[in-house]
Amino acid sequence: MKKTVLKRLSLTAAMAVGLGVASSASAQETVSAVTDPSFVPFEMMDKETGEMVGFDMDILREIADRAGFELDLRTMDFNGIIPAVQTGNADLAIAGITITDEREKIVDFSDPYYDSGLRILVPANNDSVDEISDLKGMSIGTKIGSTSYDFLQENLGDSADIKPYPGSADMYMALMGGSVDAVFYDAPNVGYFAQTQGQGRAKVVGPLYEGQQYGIAFTSGSKWLKPANEALAAMKEDGTYDEIYKKWFGEAPSKDGASQ
Known part of the structure; x- marks a missing residue:
């Protein structure tokens, strides 16, 4: 009889501990x-x-x-x-x-x-762009709401056709399709595109602009x-x-x- 009671108490205690752990996890x-x-x-x-x-x-x-x-x-x-x-x-x-x-x-x-900055991406056969000032008179893809868009507005303003896109894939597609002459955006992102989908078709040029931190x-x-x-x-x-x-x-x- 005592053994049965002890077993029940042990089981109850174990369940209480288990419930306590579960309660803690769910909390x-x-x-x-x-x-x-x-x-x-x-x-x-x-x-x-x-x-x-x-x-x-x-x-x-x-x-x-x-x-x-x-x-x-x-x-x-x-x-x-x-x-x-x-x-x-x-x-x-x-x-x-x-x-x-x-x-x-x-x-x-x-x-x-993460430490970053902004870079220029152009078609692989474009040898006329070395810096931001070379983009005057061109159409440039960038991302809506990004610091790259703000930078272009401040440094080029009306001297270039700045086209903001909702997603980075959209602006890269525009570049590959010839709808824009260049893309200006975060360095690691344009670099990744140039090494993957854009390999042989696009290249990163110019210096790193605006040292940034994420x-x-x-x-x-x-x-x-x-x-x-x-x-x-x-x-x-x-x-x-x-x-x-x-x-x-x-x-x-x-x-x-x-x-x-």
């Missing part, structure tokens, strides 16, 4: 995140699995795991990403977002996680900002960041943190 908060599905190799849709993959996705998932939150990830055009975070329709956004003074007025940025955008006052920064710092310290970087860019970042 993990879900954070809504948004990204742009067309910024390769930072974020893109795996056609076979339907899952978002890329450098940013690996960084974000590792941060979420270390900071202790689940992800509810949605995709949208880049120009809607900052407004979504600003209005609270998303808790955070990651999409190769350049940290700027204007954006910092409406969202909180994580510590920088950050994760959070709603102002977000409680997840500090845990995310701590997780990012730990990833850089223990080598996880370098592993992810090497996976997508073929080599580790230089010692000063700049992309190569």
Whole structure:
């Protein structure tokens, strides 16, 4: 009789422990995140699995795991990403977002996680473009809501036909189809296109313009900002960041943190 009672008590205790673990796991908060599905190799849709993959996705998932939150990830055009975070329709956004003074007025940025800049992409047979001033009188594709669009407006204005596109794939298609003479956009993205789909058909020319840093955008006052920064710092310290970087860019970042 005593053994039976003890067995029941043990079973009850085990169930309580199990329920406690389950309760703890289910208590993990879900954070809504948004990204742009067309910024390769930072974020893109795996056609076979339907899952978002890329450098940013690996960084974000590792941060979420270390900071202790689940992800509810949605995709949208880049120009809607900052407004979504600003209005609270998303808790955070990651999409190769350049940290700027204007954006910092409406969202909180994580510590920088990638150093970048802007580059020019032209057809492989174009030998007349070496710098931004050579684009005067030409049609230039860029992305709506991006810092590259702002840069073109400030430096070329009405002296060029600046054509903003909703997605990077659209502007590259326009370049390959002859609808624009050049593309001006984030260096890693144009470089990736030139080495993949555009190989032999397009090339990157000129210097790197506007040294930029990417950050994760959070709603102002977000409680997840500090845990995310701590997780990012730990990833850089223990080598996880370098592993992810090497996976997508073929080599580790230089010692000063700049992309190569």
